[in-house]
Amino acid sequence: MDVVRIRSDFPLLNQPFHGRPLVYLDSAATSQKPKSVIEAESEYYRTENANVHRGVYALSVEATEAYESARARVGRFLGARSADEVVFVRGATEGINLVASGLGRKLLRRGDRVLSTVMEHHSNIVPWHFLRENSGIELDFLDIDAEGQLRLDDLDRQLDRRTKVVTVGHVSNVLGTVNPVREISDRAHAVGALVVVDAAQSVPHVPVDVQALGADFLTFSGHKALGPMGIGALWGRAELLRELPPYMGGGEMIREVHRDRVEYGDVPARFEAGTPNVAGAIGLSAALDYLERIGWDTLRDYDHRLQEALVQGGRERLGNRLRFFGPTDPSRREAVFSFALDGVHPHDVASLLDAEGICVRAGHHCAQPLMERLGVPALTRASPYLYNSEDEIDRLFDGLEKIAAHFARAS
C-alpha cells in the first residue's frame, strides 16, 4: 500500500499545523476525510439539493434517488437482505438508542436481563441503563481476561432464559480487541436472546457482514470510517425492524395522521422522522467506495504493519516504562492502542505530544466501567489508520521518549 499516495487524498493531513505536518493518531475518535468524500457531500449541495421523498419535481426525485441509492450501498456493504433493513441514523449512538428504546417498549418486561460487556463504550451502556431505570430491566456485564478479551466462560455462566438481549462491541475502542461476535450470537440465540452489535470501531478496519456475524441489529458511525460526521446506519433483520415501535415522531415516518390517531409508515421510513442527512448519506457511500477501492485485505495487512511498528517501538524504545493494554496477537485486535507511560499521567502525555505536533487521546475514552476493571484512572490512546506512516509511529516514540526523560529528571 502506497501511504504517500493515500495521504495525498486527505487535504487536512497535507496542511501544516504550526509550521509542520500534523501526526494524527486519533482515528478511533474520528477519521480524517478523503477528497472524494468531501466532494461527494458538497457536490450534492451544489447540484442535487432538494428535500427527499416529497417533491414531485425532478430535482427532488433525483435527490431521493441519490439518498436511496446510498441506502442500497450501505445495505450491500453490510450484507443486508434488502436496502429496507438499513435505517440512516446520526451514528452508532443513535442506532443503539433507537434499538434499546424500541425493545424496551415492545419486548422487554420487568425482570428481563440485558447482557452487555465491561469493555463497551458508554454509548452501548447508557441507553440500556435508561431501561434499567425506567422499566426494571436488569443490566449485567461480561468480564474480560488479562489480555482484554471477553471471557466466554463468563458468557456461559451468565446467559439464561431471562436474558433477552446481548449487546456487544465488535471491536473495543480502548483495547482494540476483536470480539468473537459469531460465537456470542450463537450462544445468545440458543437461549432466545437477541444480539445487538456496536460496529463503530470495526467498520473502519474490516468488512462487516451481518449474516456472518449472526447479528440481529448492528450499527455504526460513518465518521470513523472516512465518512462525514452526523451520519451512520442501523441495520436490523427485517422482521425485527417491523416489530420495533418508532423512535422519534414527525414528518416522513407516518402513513396517516388524524386528530385522534396516527398510523406509522413502513420500515425504514418509520425510523427516519424529519429531513434526513442526505448529503451525509451520499458522503458515507463515497467513503465505503474509497475503502473498498483500497481493499480490505490491503487494509488489514497495513493495519498489522502499523500494529507491529507500535508494539516493537514500545518495546525497543521504552521497555517496561510503557505498558500496552489489550491482546498482543494482531489477528485478535485492531490498531487501537491504549497505554500507560510510567510515572506520567495520560493528560500530561497528551499535552506534551500535542506540543510535538502529535494528536492522541487521553482520558477514560467513554469507557469508565473498563477503566475501573483495568484499575486505571485514565489511559493514553494512539489509533493510527491507513494514512499514517511508520515514520509517524517513530515520531510518536520520539515524543514519548522525550516526555519520559523530562519527567525522570524531576524525580
Place this chain on the structure above:
Amino acid sequence: MAWDMYLEVILQHYRSPRNFGPLDGATREGEESNPLCGDHITLRLKVDPGSHRIEDVKFQGDGCAISVASASMLTEKLGGLTLEEANRISRDDVLGQLGIPLSPVRVKCALTGFAALGRALHPETAPTAT
C-alpha cells in the same frame, strides 16, 4: 507552549507532593473529581475550634502533574491561615501561584484542588471549579 507548563518546580511538586496523605482528626473535608480525566482530589483540614485557624492540611488523590502540583502548592499556602483568610484565596491566586501558561482545557486541572477546598470550606453550597 505545553513544555512551558512542565517546569522543574511543577514536576517536583508532582513527584513529591507536599502535605500528601491522610489526616487524622480532620474537621473538614472536600472532594472534587474531574470525570473527564478520572482525576479526583480530597482535601482535609484540621481547624482549631476556638481560633478557626487551620492547624493542619492534607490532600489525597490521583491526577495529572498540573492538578497535583497545584493542590500541593495550595496546601502549602493554607497552613496557619484562619478560615476567613482561606476563604479569600481566589481562583487567580491559585493560577498565579502555578506561574505557568495554561491552555483552557488545563485550567480545569489546575483548579481541582481549589474546588476541593471550596467544598471543604462551604459544604452547604458545594461550589465547583468552573
